[in-house]
Amino acid sequence: MKPGIQAIAFDAYGTLFDLYSVTAVCERKFPGRGVELSRLWRTKQLEYTWLRSLSGQYEDFWMVTRSALAFACRSLNLNLACPPQAREELMESYLHIDIFSDVQPTLAKLSRFRLAILSNGSPRMLSTAVESAGLNGVFTDVISVDEVKIYKTSPRAYGLVLQRLGIPNSAVAFASSNFWDIAGAKSFGFWTCWVNRGKLPEEELGVMPDVTVPTLDGLVNALGEPAASSD
Amino acid sequence: MKPGIQAIAFDAYGTLFDLYSVTAVCERKFPGRGVELSRLWRTKQLEYTWLRSLSGQYEDFWMVTRSALAFACRSLNLNLACPPQAREELMESYLHIDIFSDVQPTLAKLSRFRLAILSNGSPRMLSTAVESAGLNGVFTDVISVDEVKIYKTSPRAYGLVLQRLGIPNSAVAFASSNFWDIAGAKSFGFWTCWVNRGKLPEEELGVMPDVTVPTLDGLVNALGEPAASSD
Numbered sequence: 001m002k003p004g005i006q007a008i009a010f011d012a013y014g015t016l017f018d019l020y021s022v023t024a025v026c027e028r029k030f031p032g033r034g035v036e037l038s039r040l041w042r043t044k045q046l047e048y049t050w051l052r053s054l055s056g057q058y059e060d061f062w063m064v065t066r067s068a069l070a071f072a073c074r075s076l077n078l079n080l081a082c083p084p085q086a087r088e089e090l091m092e093s094y095l096h097i098d099i100f101s102d103v104q105p106t107l108a109k110l111s112r113f114r115l116a117i118l119s120n121g122s123p124r125m126l127s128t129a130v131e132s133a134g135l136n137g138v139f140t141d142v143i144s145v146d147e148v149k150i151y152k153t154s155p156r157a158y159g160l161v162l163q164r165l166g167i168p169n170s171a172v173a174f175a176s177s178n179f180w181d182i183a184g185a186k187s188f189g190f191w192t193c194w195v196n197r198g199k200l201p202e203e204e205l206g207v208m209p210d211v212t213v214p215t216l217d218g219l220v221n222a223l224g225e226p227a228a229s230s231d
Numbered sequence: 232m233k234p235g236i237q238a239i240a241f242d243a244y245g246t247l248f249d250l251y252s253v254t255a256v257c258e259r260k261f262p263g264r265g266v267e268l269s270r271l272w273r274t275k276q277l278e279y280t281w282l283r284s285l286s287g288q289y290e291d292f293w294m295v296t297r298s299a300l301a302f303a304c305r306s307l308n309l310n311l312a313c314p315p316q317a318r319e320e321l322m323e324s325y326l327h328i329d330i331f332s333d334v335q336p337t338l339a340k341l342s343r344f345r346l347a348i349l350s351n352g353s354p355r356m357l358s359t360a361v362e363s364a365g366l367n368g369v370f371t372d373v374i375s376v377d378e379v380k381i382y383k384t385s386p387r388a389y390g391l392v393l394q395r396l397g398i399p400n401s402a403v404a405f406a407s408s409n410f411w412d413i414a415g416a417k418s419f420g421f422w423t424c425w426v427n428r429g430k431l432p433e434e435e436l437g438v439m440p441d442v443t444v445p446t447l448d449g450l451v452n453a454l455g456e457p458a459a460s461s462d
Contacts, residue, residue, distance in 0.1 A: 067435035204298035
């Protein structure tokens, strides 16, 4: 097993929570355009977190997500104001978002570790989604970058895990389905597991994940069996 | 006219230099796939500048551009190693890149201002492209963010203009075809002109350009006539 790991920090969106929930709501609101809309919405949501962080213009993830939705709809000529409640229903898809089917069984097998979430999501988005998914009590810490007002991949965002858990970065395993997030976490000094749910090619950011697994349950084997008890 | 402006700083790629040159080389190397390749290459190039800046892992623009090309080809199943010189020929398209037809006449009409370039490009990329385009001597300052080892939209990148020109930010007009760059420059305190060459919708980054023009020559009217001479 990977020695010295005391805690696992999970990315939220795309890693634990299935963004397909969001796509489905997009498709219901704009039949035939759901995939296109949700893809551009997500792309812009991430771009805006990076740009705002870099220029020192932080705004919380709810607002960034709202702005990204507005741009995506404008860009695709979709009328977000009709019906009037369309915007709110699309936004709420982030609050009641499905978890992937491998999340509950995987977390159960990893209960010997401290389990945390480190996410760009605002505190309200995270607490609502965790509760809605029936994950209350599973994580010792649900950490939002909102505490430091800067998004991943800033070292200050990853540093929150150390502050909150009181352990060194060498004791943290970090799991994310987003390669860019893995690159940030690896540069920070975490042991990293890329959950390559989308079967995507590796990005060229100068760092590689410690392990790559196709679904979250691959993390159980990657971390190995618990050390044999001495009694 | 807009009062108090002493200098104009121009973004390079997409604003002065026409990225269609790059697309054309992509199309020659990979017939039928040029548009797709150049689009993904550009998207990743920008993403990597933001991600590397945010995580403190700066690498110069030549290397970032090379990495982005490698990812784009892998992602699109294009073999960059065949023919063996393909990679170098694609990269060199950035060194000998056409200028838009409105650049020379526009700059001639704005010669009463100090004219500068502020670009993510590495010093070698910029000097080669400026020379290749016949723009030697037109700009008093060709400034690369490489001096501060962080990309736009960091305030440290825009701050280079003030350091090099020795003027306050209220005396600088900044022109770019990239909305995200305009947002960074506006947040920094420059007067901004978005050259919306692509007829794109406005992004939702919480700031708006001071003026938007369809092509670079629109900047001449936006800055107004020279103040009447007092003699």
